[in-house]
Amino acid sequence: MTERKIRVLVAKPGLDGHDRGAKVVARALRDAGMEVIYTGLRQTPEMIAEAALQEDVDVVGLSVLSGAHMALAPRIMELLKTNGQTNVKVFIGGIIPDEDLHRLKEMGVTGVYGPGASTDDIIRDVKMAVAG
C-alpha cells in the first residue's frame, strides 16, 4: 500500500521570466517528500487550472514577480472553482505589497510569501493546509 503523497503544482503565470524562486521552492517541496509538478514559464490562468485538474493536485503554488498578482490570482481561483476543485489550496510567492496581502487572503489564498521567506515555513504551511 502506498502512502498518500502531497501533490503540488508549481506554476508561473504571467509574463515575467524569472523562475529561480519557483525552482527553489519546487526543490524544497521535493526534498520534503512531496510530488511537485512543474509547468514552466508564462502560463495563462487557463493552462494552470487545467494542469491542476489533470494532475489532481492538493496545492497550487504561484510565483508572480510582475506585479500582476491582483489580476492573475482571482482568475485562477475562479477557474479552480468552476472546475470543481474547491479543496485545492493556493499559495503565492513573489513581490506582493502589504495592502494586497489581505485582499488575497480574503479571496481565499492560503499563504503569501515575499522575498526572504523560509522554505521550512512554506513546507510547514503546505503540510498543515493539506491536513486540513
Added chain:
Amino acid sequence: MTIAQAVIHGDRLALARLLSQVENNVPDGRAALIELFPHTGKAHLLGVTGAPGTGKSSLVNQLVLHYRKTDERRVAIVAVDPSSPFTGGAVLGDRVRMRDLSGDPGVFIRSMATRGSLGGLAQATANIAQVFDAAGFDTVIIETVGAGQSEVDVARLAHTTLVVEAPGLGDEIQAIKAGILEIADILVVNKADRPGVENTEKALKSMLELAHPTQRVFRHHGVSMDVSVVEENPHEDIWIPPILRTVSIDGHGIAELAESIARHVAHLRLSGDWAVRERARLEVELEMLIRDELVGQFREKVPQKNYEDVLEKVVRRDLSPWEAVKSLMNGRLK
C-alpha cells in the same frame, strides 16, 4: 453514479480523482478498476522510452499535435519521472515540454512519480493506462523515465514501443548490448539536425542487421498457420524496426513517425501479434496480483513475532534464508 460511470461519461474531474485513487492503490480505486475492466482493451498503448535528454517529452508533444491536427483521436499521456530514493519526493517536469497541448479537450496529461519502482515505470502505470483506455482515449502514450539500458517494463505494457536516441550518445558497442534497443518497434533518432546523426543511424542499422529478422521469423513460424500469406506479403509477418529521423523543435519527421506507428498497428493486427501481446501483458498482471495476494495472506497468517524470530536466526547464520522461508510457510497458506 459511481466514479467509474462518471469517467466513462467523460467527466474530467472524476477521471483525475480516479487516477489518484488508482495511483494510491486505495480500495475505492480498485473497485473502480473492476468496474472499468470490461471497457478496456480498445486503446492503442504507445510506449516512448530512451535516455534522459533525448527529447522524449518534446517528441510526444509534436506527435500528439500532429494527431490532433490530422484525425479525431483523443490522446492521453502518462509521463513518468523518478522519485527521490531518499525523500520519496519528486519533481515532475514533462509538462514543461508539452505546453502546446494545453487547452485541447481531446488531450489529457498525467504526470506520475516512480515511487520506488525501478523498471522505468511506476507500479500503477499499467492501471492508469487502463483507466484512460476505459475512459475512451484512442491512444494512450506512456513516457518512461529517462531510461538507461535495462528499464524495459514499457515493452511489456505497450503495443508499440518507440526507443528515442539522439546523436552523440554512444558508439556501436552501446548498440549491440542487450536491453533497451531490443525492445524497440520503432527507433527514433531525435535531434536529427545535430552533427553525428549519420553515425548514430549507422550504428543502429548495423545492430538491426545483426539481430532482428531471424529471431522474429523463428518465433512467428512457431505459431504461423498460413504460410501463403507470408509468401504473398513477406513484410507483413516480419516487423523490422524502422529507423526514423525527427527534430522535435520544428516537427520535422513527425508525420513519417505517425505513419510508421500506424503501419506497426496494422502489422500487429494482421500478424496476430496484437492478441499475443495482450495475452502476455494480462498474464504478467495476473501473476503480479497473485504474488501480492499471497504476500498479503502470508502477512496475515504469520505473526510478526515468528517472522522476527526467524529473521534473527538468519542474521545469526543459524538458518539459511531458504530454510527460513520453508519453516515460515509450512502449511500456512491452506
